[in-house]
Amino acid sequence: MSRLLVLLVCFFGLAGPAGAERLVSQVSNETVEITSSFSGERMSFFGAIIPDAGSDQKYVEGPFHVVVVVLGPTQNRVARQKTNVLGVWLNTDQVEFTSFPSYFHVLSSGRLTDITDITTLTANRILPESHTLAVNSQDWWKGAVFGRELVRLMTEQGLFGVQENAVNFPADNFYSARLTLPSNAPPGPYIALTYVFKNGEIIARKSEGFAVRKIGFERFLAQSSVQQPLLYGLVCVVLALFTGWLGGVLFKR
Amino acid sequence: MQVYLPIAELSVNLFFLVGIGGAVGFLSGLFGVGGGFLLTPLLIFSGVPAPVAVASVTGQVVAASTSGALAHYRRGAVDLHLALYLVLSGILGAFGGVAAFALLRDAGQLDLVISVGFLVLLGSVGALMLVESTRAILKQRQGVVIRERLPNQHSWIHGLPMRVRFKKSRLYVSVLPVLIIGLFIGFVGSLLGIGGGFIMVPALVYLLRVPGNVVIGTSLAQVVAMMAATTILHAVQSQSVDIMLAFCLMVGGTAGAQFGASAGKYLRGEQLRGLLALLVLAVAIRFGLSLVLAPADVFSMAVTGLNQ
Numbered sequence: 001m002s003r004l005l006v007l008l009v010c011f012f013g014l015a016g017p018a019g020a021e022r023l024v025s026q027v028s029n030e031t032v033e034i035t036s037s038f039s040g041e042r043m044s045f046f047g048a049i050i051p052d053a054g055s056d057q058k059y060v061e062g063p064f065h066v067v068v069v070v071l072g073p074t075q076n077r078v079a080r081q082k083t084n085v086l087g088v089w090l091n092t093d094q095v096e097f098t099s100f101p102s103y104f105h106v107l108s109s110g111r112l113t114d115i116t117d118i119t120t121l122t123a124n125r126i127l128p129e130s131h132t133l134a135v136n137s138q139d140w141w142k143g144a145v146f147g148r149e150l151v152r153l154m155t156e157q158g159l160f161g162v163q164e165n166a167v168n169f170p171a172d173n174f175y176s177a178r179l180t181l182p183s184n185a186p187p188g189p190y191i192a193l194t195y196v197f198k199n200g201e202i203i204a205r206k207s208e209g210f211a212v213r214k215i216g217f218e219r220f221l222a223q224s225s226v227q228q229p230l231l232y233g234l235v236c237v238v239l240a241l242f243t244g245w246l247g248g249v250l251f252k253r
Numbered sequence: 254m255q256v257y258l259p260i261a262e263l264s265v266n267l268f269f270l271v272g273i274g275g276a277v278g279f280l281s282g283l284f285g286v287g288g289g290f291l292l293t294p295l296l297i298f299s300g301v302p303a304p305v306a307v308a309s310v311t312g313q314v315v316a317a318s319t320s321g322a323l324a325h326y327r328r329g330a331v332d333l334h335l336a337l338y339l340v341l342s343g344i345l346g347a348f349g350g351v352a353a354f355a356l357l358r359d360a361g362q363l364d365l366v367i368s369v370g371f372l373v374l375l376g377s378v379g380a381l382m383l384v385e386s387t388r389a390i391l392k393q394r395q396g397v398v399i400r401e402r403l404p405n406q407h408s409w410i411h412g413l414p415m416r417v418r419f420k421k422s423r424l425y426v427s428v429l430p431v432l433i434i435g436l437f438i439g440f441v442g443s444l445l446g447i448g449g450g451f452i453m454v455p456a457l458v459y460l461l462r463v464p465g466n467v468v469i470g471t472s473l474a475q476v477v478a479m480m481a482a483t484t485i486l487h488a489v490q491s492q493s494v495d496i497m498l499a500f501c502l503m504v505g506g507t508a509g510a511q512f513g514a515s516a517g518k519y520l521r522g523e524q525l526r527g528l529l530a531l532l533v534l535a536v537a538i539r540f541g542l543s544l545v546l547a548p549a550d551v552f553s554m555a556v557t558g559l560n561q
Binding site for chain 1: 254315321477485487545
């Protein structure tokens with residue numbers, strides 16, 4: 001039911017305002033390369049709101065609000081709860097969330113609740129909590145509680161976040177936003193969704209993809225551990241034996 | 254300087270890794286143990302995911318034990334016949350351990366089992382060693398001459414069937430206890446990411462009455478072979494061996510072990526055993542506290558699968 005609702009809202013959202021504005025946008029990096037010394041990467045998202053090609057408008061009229069949503073590759077994730085059983089703390093309860101983004105950051109030009117209403121935010125999955133709706137649990141309340149805790153844990157790891165002052169307008173119709181990808185950003189395909197709001201309504205949107213991937217030796221290692229696990233294990237052992245032997249020789253034990 | 258770990262998918266300070274590898278290597282050289290029981294918890298506490306920590310330390314233990322095993326082998330202090338029995342049953346146990354590892358990880362109880370396992374094993378072995386070494390130190394102070402246990406002293410274990418002669422250890426003993434020890438250490442070692450040297454040595458000495466001159470060498474040889482097999486099993490089954498992490502630890506560990514070994518010459522056997530016992534007990538208490546004290550955060554999370 002909720003999915004149908006999301007679909008409907010999306011449909012009307014797209015079809016609704018026959019906007020006279022258009023968004024041109026760009027991401028600073030098309031690929032973020034993870035090298036052996038990878039310790040995070042600064043990215044910027046920028047663009048301009050211009051009159052639509054077909055319209056006879058010469059300029060656009062604001063004020064505009066821009067929200068950039070950066071989404072990482074999705075995973076299945078569980079949130080677990082420890083309880084005290086006979087004096088010992090152990091995991092007793094868990095809820096699994098399927099297709100949960102491994103990275104989710106929202107950059108906006110103001111408070112999200114000032115930009116638009118909660119329904120629009122949830123329908124477009126701009127709020128972190130809206131990603132916890134796809135839950136593998138019969139119990140809705142439990143799903144909501146664990147979902148909130150999962151968002152909190154992800155936020156503590158720097159993988160989730162909402163920055164409500166990260167989008168700047170150097171000119172009336174030109175915006176730019178900065179984001180620092182942390183070093184634990186999971187590799188995979190990323191998507192940056194940009195929404196332009198005017199008077200609480202989405203008047204333009206655009207999405208750009210970029211990839212975070214391991215390159216060179218790191219890529220080779222990660223791939224061979226999955227594709228040639230036996231060989232990979234053997235190489236580990238040979239490396240260990242050689243290092244141990246060399247240590248003994250070098251230090252004349 | 255940060256180094257990116259491709260399997261753990263996070264970047265860690267290189268000097269931190271080599272540093273803890275070196276520190277643990279020093280202790281392992283000093284006490285003649287693999288040091289896995291210290292390294293695995295240290296890595297987990299510093300943010301490396303538990304499965305990656307356990308699997309990668311397995312590789313490091315191979316490196317840490319190799320130079321010692323070679324040195325003992327050259328001195329002729331390795332009973333290869335006995336080690337072969339231990340290794341074969343150990344690999345069988347490791348299959349079970351790696352399978353249990355995967356099952357527990359999926360059920361979300363791996364951390365619990367690791368904590369309880371460390372608590373029970375380290376707690377009991379540490380307490381036994383502490384009692385034994387304190388007694389030895391006290392007796393020495395009183396001037397009592399301790400009579401070495403003779404290899405021909407027998408217990409009920411020596412009455413079991415299927416006896417095999419181990420020439421180098423001067424033993425004629427049933428293979429059943431040998432195989433059981435191997436199985437147990439293989440299972441526990443692969444599950445907890447430890448070599449099991451600190452269980453193997455007392456088991457060989459007190460249960461099988463293996464003479465002192467071949468105990469350490471045989472135990473080290475067994476650790477090398479069994480941990481090598483376990484590394485491959487982890488690589489194939491859970492793909493969580495991080496070769497970068499393991500290599501950084503190996504480099505620190507092998508260097509540290511050499512300094513530890515030379516420092517060990519200034520301490521006496523029972524003093525060393527007493528210190529090791531305290532260390533083992535401290536780790537056990539740390540795990541025990543993590544079980545009973547209220548955790549800082551009752552919620553935790555884990556990735557259960559990719560869905561792209």
